[in-house]
Amino acid sequence: MIEKIFGSRALPYTTAIILLGLMMLPMYWTTVTAFKPDEETYVFPPVYFPHNPTIEPFRLLFEDYPFGSYLRNSIVVTLTTTLIVTAIGVLAGYGLSQFKFRWADTLLWILIFTRIIPPLSLLLPFYLLISWLGLVDSLASMILANIYLTYPFAVLIMKSFFDSFPRDLIDAAVVDGCSRTGALVKIVIPVSATAIASAAIITYLWTWNEFIYAFVFTSTPSAQPVTVGCFDAIGDIFVNWNQMCAGSLTAALPGIIFVFVAQRYLVRGLAAGALKF
C-alpha cells in the first residue's frame, strides 16, 4: 500500500499543487484585493473573486501618496548599485578565481566574514558614518549601504562560476596575442554572461527589497524608496487595504517579473552563492 502511494506518478504533482497552492494564497489574495473597490474590500466574509474589478486603488495610490517619486528613487538606487556591484564584482571574482596571488585566501575569507556580520549590527555605525558625511535623507546613502549589503555575495557567486570556466580558452586567447584584460573583456565576460546575469539579478532584487537601512537613512519622499513608502502608508490610523495591496504588488513587481523571466539564473546564482558560504 505504502509502495503504491509513494511510487505513484500522480503523488508529486498532487503534493506540489497543494503546497504551492497554500504558498500562493497570499500572492493571490494581494492581487485580487489590489483590484477591488472599497465595498468589496471591507466585507466579511471576504469576496474571493471580485465582481467589479477596478484599477481605482492604483490610481489613488499615485494620487494620495508620492508613489511616483518612491518608484523613481527605488529605480535610481537599484540600477546604480547593481551597475557598480556587478562591474567591481566581475573584476574581483575573475581575479580571485583565475589568478594565484599572495592575499587571495585572505581576501576570500574577508568576504565570507563579511557575509556573517549581521546587517542589523552594522546599521548603527553605518548611520553614524552617513550622518558624518552629511548624506542623511539622500539617494547616495542607500546606494552606499546597498553596495555593502550585496557586494560580498555577488563576488562569491561570480567566483564560483569563474572557477569552472575553461582555463584553456583564456590561455589560447593570450597565446593569440590578447592581453589579460583583453581576454577578460573579449572571452570571459561574453562566455560567462549568464553567470554575471545571475549575480546582477540577485543584486538588483536585494537592493530593491532592502528596507531597514532605507527606513533609518531617509525621511522624506524625495529619497524614500518604495519599500519604505509602502510601510509608511500602513502607519496611518486607517489602513486603505486595497491601496495597500496595490502598493505591495507594485513593490513586489520586479521580483515577480524576474522570477518568471529569469528563474534559471536566480536558482543557479542562489545555489552557487549559498554553497560557497
Place this chain on the structure above:
Amino acid sequence: MRLSNPWYGFLLNLPGLVIVLLWVLFPAFLLVCWSFLRHDNINPVTFAGLGNYVALFEHRLFWLSFGKVAVFCVGTTALTLFGGMALALSMVKITRGSWFFRSLMILPWAVPAVVSGIIWKWMFSPDFGVISDLLIKIGLISEPLSIYGNFDLAMVGVIVADSWTRIPFMAIILLAALLSVSPELYEAAKVDGAGSLSRFASITLPLIKGPAMVGLLITTMFSFRTIDIIIPLTAGGPGRATYVFGYYIWDQIIKTLNFGVAAAAGMFLFFMTSLIAAVFVYISKRET
C-alpha cells in the same frame, strides 16, 4: 606576458577591497568602539568601559527578547525545513511544467520582506481576514480570529509569515542537491528490492545532508536576526509577545536612541551569529 602575474589578480580585487575596507570593516571597527562608549543622546559622550555590556545583561527586555528569538528561530527553522523538504521532494519528480512550478516555488523569496509582513497582516486581519474565513469554513474556529492581537497566538502567526519567505530558499538548495543524486542509485536499490521509504532513508538522506546543513545554517542565522517582517506585522507586540532580539536592537536605535547599548547589542548579535555558524560547521565536520 605571463598570465599568472602575482599582481594582476590583486589589482583586479583592489576596487572591491576598498569597498570592503571602507564600507564594512570600518563600520565594524566603529561598532566595536561605540560598544565601549556611553552615547545615549542625553549625556555627553564618554568612555564607558564595559558599562554598555553590563547594562545589556542587566536589562530585563534583553533577556525577554533573547527568549522570544529562541522560540521564533527554532519554530521558523523547523517549519522551513519541513516545508522546503516536502516541496523539493515533490518538485524533483516533476518534469512536465517544471519551469512554471519552480517559478511559483521561488516567488515568495522575491517579495520584499517588509511587503510580506504587510501581506500577512492583511491575510490575518481580524475584521476582513481571509484566513479567519477559511478556518471558519473548515470548522476549526467559530468566529473571526485576531491572531496578531492574541498574546499566545501572535508568535505562531509571525513564524508562519517568516517561514513563508524562507521556504523557497531552502527548497532551492534541497532541490539542487536532490537533482544531483544519480538516478542509477535508485534503480540499483529498486532492483535489490528496497522500498520507497528505505530508498529515501539510505540513499537520499545521506546524499543531501551536506546541502541540508547549509540550508539549515543559513535559515537559523537569518531568522535569528529577523526584523523586516516583524516591523509591519506586530512591531514586537501585542505586549511584547513577538519582541524578538532584532526588534530589541531596532528599539535601541530608533526609539530609546541609546547608541552605546545598541552597539553592544549589535556585538552580541554578531557573536551569536558566529556561534550558530561555528556549531553547524563543527557538526558537519564531525559527521564527515
